[in-house]
Amino acid sequence: MNRKRSERRFVFACLAPAVILMVLFIFIPTINVFRMSLYRMGGITNKQTFIGLENFKTLLGDKNFLQAMQNTILIIVLVMICTIILAVLFAALLNRGTFKGKNFFRVIFYIPNILSIVVIAGIFGAIYNPSTGLLNTFLKAIHLDGLARQWMAEPNIVIYSVIFALIWQAIGYYMVMYMASMAAIPPDYYEAASLDGATEIQMFFKITFPLIWSNIRTTLTFYIISTINLSFLFVQIMTNGGPNGNTEVALNYMYKQAYTNGSYGYGMAIGVVIFLFSFILAGIVNKITDREVYEF
Amino acid sequence: MEKINKHKKPSSYIYKLFIYVALLALAISIIIPVAWVFMASLKKNSEFIGGDVSPWALPKEFFVQNFVVAFRDANMGTFFLNSVIVTATALILLLLLALPASYALSRFNFRGKKILNIAFMAGLFVNISYIVVPIFLMLSDANKLLGVDFFLNNRFILALVYASSALPFTVYLLSGYFRTLPKGFEEAAYIDGCGYFKTMTKIMVPMAKPSIITVILFNFLSFWNEYIIAYTLMDGNDTLAMGLKNLMAVEKTATNYGIMYAGLVIVMLPTLILYIMVQKRLTEGMTLGGLKG
Numbered sequence: 001m002n003r004k005r006s007e008r009r010f011v012f013a014c015l016a017p018a019v020i021l022m023v024l025f026i027f028i029p030t031i032n033v034f035r036m037s038l039y040r041m042g043g044i045t046n047k048q049t050f051i052g053l054e055n056f057k058t059l060l061g062d063k064n065f066l067q068a069m070q071n072t073i074l075i076i077v078l079v080m081i082c083t084i085i086l087a088v089l090f091a092a093l094l095n096r097g098t099f100k101g102k103n104f105f106r107v108i109f110y111i112p113n114i115l116s117i118v119v120i121a122g123i124f125g126a127i128y129n130p131s132t133g134l135l136n137t138f139l140k141a142i143h144l145d146g147l148a149r150q151w152m153a154e155p156n157i158v159i160y161s162v163i164f165a166l167i168w169q170a171i172g173y174y175m176v177m178y179m180a181s182m183a184a185i186p187p188d189y190y191e192a193a194s195l196d197g198a199t200e201i202q203m204f205f206k207i208t209f210p211l212i213w214s215n216i217r218t219t220l221t222f223y224i225i226s227t228i229n230l231s232f233l234f235v236q237i238m239t240n241g242g243p244n245g246n247t248e249v250a251l252n253y254m255y256k257q258a259y260t261n262g263s264y265g266y267g268m269a270i271g272v273v274i275f276l277f278s279f280i281l282a283g284i285v286n287k288i289t290d291r292e293v294y295e296f
Numbered sequence: 297m298e299k300i301n302k303h304k305k306p307s308s309y310i311y312k313l314f315i316y317v318a319l320l321a322l323a324i325s326i327i328i329p330v331a332w333v334f335m336a337s338l339k340k341n342s343e344f345i346g347g348d349v350s351p352w353a354l355p356k357e358f359f360v361q362n363f364v365v366a367f368r369d370a371n372m373g374t375f376f377l378n379s380v381i382v383t384a385t386a387l388i389l390l391l392l393l394a395l396p397a398s399y400a401l402s403r404f405n406f407r408g409k410k411i412l413n414i415a416f417m418a419g420l421f422v423n424i425s426y427i428v429v430p431i432f433l434m435l436s437d438a439n440k441l442l443g444v445d446f447f448l449n450n451r452f453i454l455a456l457v458y459a460s461s462a463l464p465f466t467v468y469l470l471s472g473y474f475r476t477l478p479k480g481f482e483e484a485a486y487i488d489g490c491g492y493f494k495t496m497t498k499i500m501v502p503m504a505k506p507s508i509i510t511v512i513l514f515n516f517l518s519f520w521n522e523y524i525i526a527y528t529l530m531d532g533n534d535t536l537a538m539g540l541k542n543l544m545a546v547e548k549t550a551t552n553y554g555i556m557y558a559g560l561v562i563v564m565l566p567t568l569i570l571y572i573m574v575q576k577r578l579t580e581g582m583t584l585g586g587l588k589g
Contacts, residue, residue, distance in 0.1 A: 010492040011404050014396035015412065018463055021393060025460035026419050029427035029434065036430070090322060093315050107575050108323045111330065114571045114578075115564055116521030118537045122544055122560045123329045126336065132344060132351045134332060141352075168325065176579045200311060229425050233524060237541055251425055258429040259528060271426050 037269035048265075055269035065270060067245050068253040069277075075163055075231045075249065076281075080223040082167045084216065087174035092204055094175075095182040096190070106179070109172040117169075117230070121237040124165045128152045152239065155246045162234055162247050166227065174219060181215040182208060217289050221282045228278055250274045330564075337362055337557040344553040362558035366543070370555060372562050375539035378451060382526075382535055383519045385455035387512060390462050394511070395504075397463075398470035399496050403482065419464030425524060431457060432528050449531045457529065458519050466511050473507040474500065513578055517567055536563050 037056070040049045059065055090109065094102055112120065127134045128151035136148040151161045185208065193203050232251035235241060241248035241256070251274060258267025332351075336344075339355045339362075367373040401412060435447040447453055477500070485495040501508075523537035530538065540559045547556035571578065 007404065007492065008406065011400045011406050014400035014496075018393040018397035018467065019412065019415070021456070021460040022415070022419055022463050025431060025457055026422050026427065026464070027415075029430035030422050032430040032434070033426060086322075090319070093319060097315055099312070099315070105319050105323055106579070107572075108326055110575070110579055111326055111568075111571070114517055114521075114567050115330075116523065116537045116540075116567070118521075118523050118540045118544070119560055119564045122540070122556070123333055125544070125548070126333065126351075126557075127329055129351075132349065134329065134351060137351055171322070172326075225423065229423050232425055236524070237544075255425075255429065259432070264429065264433065267429060275426060 033268045033271050033275070036265050037272045039265045041264040051265075055266050056273070058266065059269055059273065064245055064248065065250075065253060068241075068248040068250045071159060071246075071248055072228060072231065072250040072274075074159065075166065076224060076227045078163050079166045079170065079227050079231075080220065082163075083170045083174055083223065084219075086167070086171050088178055088209070088212075088216070090171065091175045091178035091182055092208055095179055096200060096203075096208075106176070109175055111172065112169045113173045115169075117233040118237055120165060120169055121234060124161070124238065125152075128161055153243060155243055158239060158243065159247050162231070162238060165234055165238070166230060169230070170226075174222075177219065178212055178215065181212045185211050213291075217286070220285050220289060224278055224282050224285065228274065250277075333557050333560050333564075337554065337561045339554055339557075341552060341554050345551060359554065362554040363562070366555050366558040366562060370539075370543050370547075370559065371534075372536070372539060372543070372559055375534045375536045376562065378533055379520060379536035382451050382455045382458070383516060385452060386458035386462075386519050387515060389455060389459035390466060390515060391508065391511070393459060394463055394466040394470055395501055395508075396496065398467045399474055399500055401467065402471040402474035403500070416464050416467050420468060422464075424461045428525055428528050431525075435529065448529055449533050451533055454526060454529055454535075457525060458522065461525075462515050462518070466515070469511060470504060470507055473504055477503060509577065513570070513574060516570065520567060521563075 038050060038052060040051045040054070041047070090105075094106055115123075130136060130148075130150045130153070133151070135151065139145065139148045149157055152158055189207050190203055193207060198206070228249075228251060231249045232255065235247050235249050235252045236255065239247045241252055250270065254267050254270040254274065256267075257263045257270060261267075335355060336351075338358045338360070340357075340359045343349055343353065343356060344351075367376075400406075401409065401416070432448075435453065438447045439445060481499055481503070482495055485499050490498065521537055523535070523541055526535040526538045527541065534542070540563050543559045544556055547553065547559075
């Protein structure tokens with residue numbers, strides 16, 4: 001009896017600090033996002049007025065918000081497709097190839113993932129600089145001057161510049177993940193296929209890809225959630241939404257409204273919409289990619 | 297076997313060439329910009345501006361002055377110290393909070409365990425970018441309520457927020473590991489007269505060392521590199537990453553490129569050194585569970 005009681009006391013002491021902090025810094029703020037979205041909150045006096053769904057109604061007519069959502073969707077789709085193709089390709093090359101320097105490439109490809117977003121933004125600032133940037137001077141050196149652009153200023157290009165940085169950052173991370181699940185495929189599958197005369201490309205589409213499909217499917221949710229977040233961090237430093245809202249993304253618009261403008265209620269309404277949007281999108285993607293899983 | 301290989305040769309030669317070109321292209325796109333920043337951090341400002349300067353030229357001399365200016369005049373030295381303090385405090389807090397919690401969650405049966413497990417799992421889905429403004433408001437309200445100027449711009453509070461935000465994933469990772477250990481260890485310890493606390497600190501925690509190292513590595517990188525929480529909560533006691541963000545904005549308009557690139561090097565050098573030392577462990581640890589938001 002006494003032992004039971006001291007056990008309970010021990011478990012409580014172990015869990016209480018962690019649970020309290022998680023409630024304080026994760027759950028209460030999350031609930032506040034939803035609660036505050038129903039209020040109008042003045043900046044200076046901080047007066048709270050309950051206005052129901054008024055913020056959401058304003059949101060539907062807010063051109064800036066709609067543009068930000070459009071940009072976000074474009075970024076998610078392009079980053080997801082390009083990163084999957086490149087990450088799977090490089091994972092397959094490193095996994096199946098028998099050549100020197102495999103480890104070297106793996107180590108190099110993961111580097112963007114350990115750099116701070118601020119550092120990556122700085123690096124791409126150096127690459128995209130119109131007059132002394134690495135990209136434009138390189139294009140000049142190989143006599144392709146015509147391709148040189150104002151990468152961070154031309155309205156129809158700048159969002160692709162940001163997308164390129166996002167993909168550059170993501171490839172290594174997902175590649176390592178796909179490599180891990182490729183390494184689990186039994187080698188005799190490949191041996192059998194190569195005895196039957198299959199080429200590497202056939203083996204990739206008939207063996208590797210179907211067997212890592214369930215892993216790729218899991219990462220689709222990762223792409224949605226992390227691209228929404230990372231596009232905010234990149235945009236906040238690289239362009240802050242400019243020029244003229246061309247690179248505005250949903251979370252950055254939320255941050256601007258809430259933190260910079262002090263319209264907390266309106267900002268949180270934006271947050272709620274993005275949150276629900278990411279959940280619904282993940283659900284839809286999960287549903288349409290649901291197909292028979294091959295196992296080994 | 298040999299016959300097949302011979303037969304395949306021409307096409308496999310092209311295939312191999314394709315592999316190398318693809319791999320080298322990506323490797324170059326990563327190495328060149330990073331190496332270039334290191335090179336640029338040693339250039340004089342006159343080597344950046346002007347009609348006939350090429351960004352590809354090597355520095356005329358190693359102009360270390362950039363780093364001196366960045367550390368002293370641009371305050372990067374103070375920010376560096378702040379980052380060290382915040383990162384170290386957050387890591388210690390995280391381990392002190394997460395280890396007992398994951399141990400209790402995975403090795404004991406008690407009422408409410410299921411709910412707590414679900415709560416920690418739910419925490420995994422909350423992205424810090426959504427809740428950073430409510431956290432800011434909560435802390436500033438606490439300041440107003442108590443009439444103090446304590447909760448914002450406080451390195452310890454920032455570390456506490458970092459540690460809390462990393463709790464769900466860390467508990468998920470560590471309790472997963474604790475669950476795999478056999479029950480016999482604790483029973484033997486109890487029979488030898490060890491209490492609950494001693495059993496945990498002397499027997500179970502040391503066994504979780506590999507997982508603990510993974511947790512430290514990942515969270516070191518994420519705390520060191522983090523800037524949006526710091527940017528929102530801090531004003532004056534900047535961390536390195538947010539200091540760099542401000543430095544980049546200032547130096548770009550003042551076109552002091554050398555100092556800006558020196559700042560970039562100061563932020564990324566510690567992470568690069570750590571990565572080179574532990575890269576194997578890091579990429580292996582990553583596959584333990586999908587990480588990063």
